[in-house]
Amino acid sequence: MSNFEGVTVVKKANVYFEGKVTSRAVLFADGTKKTLGIMLPGEYEFGTDSKEIMEILAGDLSVLLPGESDWTDIQGEGEFTVPANAKFKLKVRTVTDYCCSYIAE
Amino acid sequence: MSNFEGVTVVKKANVYFEGKVTSRAVLFADGTKKTLGIMLPGEYEFGTDSKEIMEILAGDLSVLLPGESDWTDIQGEGEFTVPANAKFKLKVRTVTDYCCSYIAE
Numbered sequence: 001m002s003n004f005e006g007v008t009v010v011k012k013a014n015v016y017f018e019g020k021v022t023s024r025a026v027l028f029a030d031g032t033k034k035t036l037g038i039m040l041p042g043e044y045e046f047g048t049d050s051k052e053i054m055e056i057l058a059g060d061l062s063v064l065l066p067g068e069s070d071w072t073d074i075q076g077e078g079e080f081t082v083p084a085n086a087k088f089k090l091k092v093r094t095v096t097d098y099c100c101s102y103i104a105e
Numbered sequence: 106m107s108n109f110e111g112v113t114v115v116k117k118a119n120v121y122f123e124g125k126v127t128s129r130a131v132l133f134a135d136g137t138k139k140t141l142g143i144m145l146p147g148e149y150e151f152g153t154d155s156k157e158i159m160e161i162l163a164g165d166l167s168v169l170l171p172g173e174s175d176w177t178d179i180q181g182e183g184e185f186t187v188p189a190n191a192k193f194k195l196k197v198r199t200v201t202d203y204c205c206s207y208i209a210e
Contacts, residue, residue, distance in 0.1 A: 002116055003132075004114045008110045011162065057118070
């Protein structure tokens with residue numbers, strides 16, 4: 001799916017890490033939310049509130065998921081899931097375009 | 106207006122200047138288009154195809170509009186208009202959140 005149709009977009013951006021990570025929220029008619037974001041090269045740690053499915057649309061990065069000791073590499077497109085109330089780390093090597101889905105449980 | 110409702114969002118980002126300028130397209134039911142974007146600190150030159158209204162949602166920057174010899178400063182919120190088929194320059198000092206409207210003439 002290359003477009004999201006019939007959605008609400010929050011105009012103002014979310015800005016993290018001095019702008020090296022930014023996103024905008026997309027709200028769906030069914031009450032769910034996604035963010036579309038960009039990460040510039042760097043190392044980041046994020047925390048989740050809800051479960052998150054991170055779809056990488058383009059990029060070159062490694063992710064350390066909670067409870068894991070090995071990093072997983074993603075080049076180009078990819079996806080990973082992070083449980084609720086968890087932390088995960090990213091090493092981003094090139095400009096990375098992502099779509100994050102927030103999953104209520 | 107803090108949200109755009111009933112719109113289509115193009116999932117994939119537009120990436121310029123090695124990711125220092127990124128945006129996503131928002132398509133409206135009336136056929137018009139806006140982009141919501143982020144500019145990191147730097148100096149940029151852009152060219153327009155159509156007339157553009159650039160609304161600065163947050164930031165600290167200066168703009169040199171076509172035909173002008175003086176830079177205009179914008180701190181916080183602001184707006185400027187660029188004619189079609191023109192070039193303009195920006196000096197961006199802090200992470201800048203913008204909404205660009207493309208105006209058919």
